[in-house]
Amino acid sequence: MTTMAIDNKEKEVLNVPHLRFPEFNGEWEKCKVSDLLDFYSTNSLSWEQLEYDTNAMMNLHYGLIHVGLPTMVDLTKDKLPNIKEGNMPKNFARCKEGDVAFADASEDTNEVAKAIEFYNLNGNDVVCGLHTIHGRDNSDNTVIGFKGYLFSSMVFHHQIRRIAQGTKIFSINTKNFAECYVGVPSKEEQTKIATLLRLIDERIMTQNKIIEDLNKLKSAIIEMEYTHKTKGNTHIGDFIEQTSKRNKDSAIQNVLSVSNSQGFIQQCEQFENRSVASDDISNYKIVERNCFAFNPARINVGSIARLTTFNRGIVSPMYICFRTKDNLFPEYLDYYFESKQFFTEIQKRLEGSVRQCLSYEGLCNIPLCIPTVEVQQQTGKRLSTLVQEIKLEIGFLELLQKQKKFLLHQMFI
Known part of the structure; x- marks a missing residue:
């Protein structure tokens, strides 16, 4: 807020915003x-x-x-x-x-x-x-x-x-x-403010379109890569093994959940800064980097993920945890879980009437053929590079949104 001295003693608060184009003066x-x-x-x-x-x-x-x-x-x-x-x-x-x-x-x-x-x-x-x-x-x-x-x-x-x-x-x-x-303010100042904010809005719209197109490209690559990888005599169960190591001494305190939009996140993040973990976490399952976990009752909405953000953590005993064998690159399987083919396959194997679940055996029975480890790594690297680009574009979008929010806070009274 701009202030002005009066008789060197008093200050009068003017009806003007904190932030203003320099060519304008006078009160609003x-x-x-x-x-x-x-x-x-x-x-x-x-x-x-x-x-x-x-x-x-x-x-x-x-x-x-x-x-x-x-x-x-x-x-x-x-x-x-x-x-x-x-x-x-x-x-x-x-x-x-x-x-x-x-x-x-x-x-x-x-x-x-x-x-x-x-x-x-x-x-x-x-x-x-x-x-x-x-x-x-x-x-x-x-x-x-x-x-x-x-x-x-x-x-x-x-x-x-x-x-x-x-x-x-x-x-x-x-x-x-x-x-x-x-x-x-005056109409001239209104026009200047509106023009600036409209240009930022247009850039936000452009940025959203860039992200949308990159996500479409990612989805197209995934469908192209994995659609033909289901014909054969092999199944996911041939390439993974279940893990059930428990947090017996409660040494690990990093309690995680699997979100359908963010993958592994700390449980306090998912549940708005409150923990829903049991007081006794000794029976919680340990998940290490590049291992997978899913909630059997929520896999139909995408709650399956690979741990990449932490070296290790623990999840509720209700989760099913597994890792890939040496002949399957974990990143390659991770992107398969984003394919339409995988979603179609799990729908065939859901069990239960009120709450439908996918068992570990049901997951293992999903057909999957895999290429050589070298081809898997190439595919994973290609998609990971695209994912990093999407993250950068999302980061820039967030900066634009913060800029607009700041201006909406500072340029009006």
Whole structure:
């Protein structure tokens, strides 16, 4: 916050952000949301009343604000569902470019009043739907492209967290929402801020596409490599051996779990900084680097992994642990477990009615032919190089997201 001395004794706090383009000065106008926006009724159409890829009117569902849409919605790039025939709402305001929409409910207080702005409607008719708040500038004080970021700022969401109501589901309404305050600079400064943040958003979208394409390439290589490796008389059980060494003296304290998205992780990470391990961990199974483990009841959702992040750790006795024999390169088997072929094979072998499980014997019976160790190593190296590239790109994406978050915190009041 910028300060200014008065009579060399007093300091006055100005209505300006912490971070600002150097060519601008003067205070921002601080006003209530109700002084900036008029609100319009929204419909309550469910997903069952919507469909994609027709020429009918488009409908904004609040779920898309939470999980799919960027801050600036450009309908030349972004997709909204269309309203099915016979479900067309009546007497609802059509959205205009520059209108904003907020999700009025969420399980996360940080997501309540998450905002989007219609930046380019591309000639489409759009209405706001279920659990949204539809607002429009009532004073021509803002430029198109600024309000979406204004209402995404950290300063604004600090206010929202204080007024959100509920226990499991948090919500807001237009009455208390309208009493929140926002700061509005000159239109020239708005344009500069909006342009910067929109460029960062575009780079984030590009980065997401890069990662998506690399993951598609990885999946294609895996399918090409492993699809033909199931015809023959050999099975996974010919190349692996089960391990059941216990943590008898409780010397190992590194309790691990297998996540379907992250592989081996420390148990306190998976269960939000709390341990669900037994007080007595002497019966836990020891897993060493390059060994595998899976939860028999969760392998159908991908909970199988090779230990690479730690030299060793322990897992619950419920896990099945195994390692590869000398004729199977562990990395080669690891990537096979990501193939569609493997998923298809385990579905055939799941047992149980309420909770379906895969036994160790069921895993061993899955057919698998393997090439020479040299070819296995080449395949593993090729895929591992690609995985490292994906990790680097994800790291850069996270930096861009942090940069945007920092600017949303520092450039608004």
